[in-house]
Amino acid sequence: MMKRFKTAAALMTAGAMVLSMAACGSSSKPAETAQTTEAAASSAAETGKAEATEAKKEDGAKFKIGVLQLVQHPALDKANEGFVKALDDAGLSYEIDQQNASGDQSACQTIASGLVANQNDLILAIATPAAQAVAGQTSDIPILVTAVTDPEDAGLVEDNKKPGTNVSGTSDLTPVKEQIDLLRRVLPEAKTVGVMYSSAESNSVLQAALAKEACEANGLTYLDVTVSNSNEISDVVNSLVGKVDAIYCPTDNMIAAGMATVSMVANENRIPVICGEEGMVDAGGLATYGIDYYQLGYMTGKQAVEILRDGKNVSEMPIGYLDQEKCALKVNEETAKSLGLDPAAVK
Template identity: 60%
Template structure:
């Protein structure tokens, strides 16, 4: 199946209370990860890098691993303070303030709410983001081409049109699609609206099903049974973290779910055209190294994207078997 292209220029643009000190310390391990200092790197303990990850789920974990791998392979010396907000916005703000007060040389923010919290806490420390769909629409930069401030990074804009085309190929009889996402995540709306445009052009009925928290996922998916023929779930952090619940309910009710990324397929979704979140994090790590060692200015560093050629078709065999969906035509698919 030919890959459909999506221009980034066609994107749809759109304190907090402190935890107890012991609880905050439990959010990250603060471990040191020293590398050998490069020619332009610092000596001794090296650069101080803070990491704020919104929540634990496969895609964001892979983004984090890719970032660290890029640092290691660059040869710079550094210490890293890993913090996880457990999908709590007030925790994001608390941790962001901590990293700024620690005087980090650079902060890596994984997912939109994490980046928004860090950007709100400092206009001086360089901030590199990742697993963020549209930086401009999220208010993080002046424009994706010319950020203009202290924030830059890599975008996880996925090939939404290809994912909908995949849905049509695997489920040719589908007449209606429910779009499942979290209303609290601004970047999910970018993907939702892109999906609606493609479904509209294909003449497929569609309806939004939004949750405000993970506690609503099971009930929302149950409410879709009998109303839609398939579900589309974009790369939404709340849905990704709760994908086991989504797939449990959907698969029991023979409701196929086309998802936004590979880890969501691994957690029970039927299929996806997915970017590699490891590669996405690695790209962000390369940007961080340039800022730290080459005096690159985030203001002048355009948001970077993975190309459609770097996407992987991935299918869950067990889910396909449970749903009775024929995947034999997907010759180049990675089967999990």
């Protein structure tokens, strides 16, 4: 009797194991089905977008383009203007939503979210923080960036030569070494340079590192000087009085927007400022050897036309660079005279 009971128990246990194994085996099917359904939905969405874009090309409907500019200052404004001019020159039919975050990072996030929600066909992001805000909101809508020094370093693309993401555009990498060489030539007696930038901007950190390397190559010592918000600019420049013989400011958006303050304090204390771009020189800096931001924006606009009208894949579009051999020297003659320098000698 006991033996029959043990045998029955064993059979029941074995049956339970078989049922359990069958249940485990069947549980994978819903997951696989869910994954397949999700992949199919994603593929259908992409196909739908492609068909919608193709339909717009065929019936001449307007493309929707969103623009997020980090802050208003001459370099970024010119890039924006150049972008729009390229669209117009190509005869592209479009409507554009121009947004400016006024240097506010939280506003960048809010605006970026709105541009994505509005289902624009393409979004232009001007400056690194704006580009990072938009890229964090969508992996589907093509994004073009401009006035971004190194998109790869900023985490926007996998590789500047082949982005591999929904982001491409143009870099405003300036000839930092040549700008420090200019400082050395114009101010041969200078010994210490204040390298001033915002530590919150990755493009500025990169350029500052190049500037410090160039200072060392020129036998100059440097002070690393950072600001975290625009209200600190005046105090930071004042803190350099008596400590530096010149100031170098890269294409930093916070400094560029506050350049009038930088130049006012620096020029009053006879400290020459070598700048990353010509808009900063117009605002009172001494000189620069830099790129043309209007042409940079125009190059980005041509990329937009290739994506929207010609169907080019943004993920395979290399980051564009202006020819640095075409960089131009810009000197503020009034600033030179106020510093006791001969404008002709600066040129």
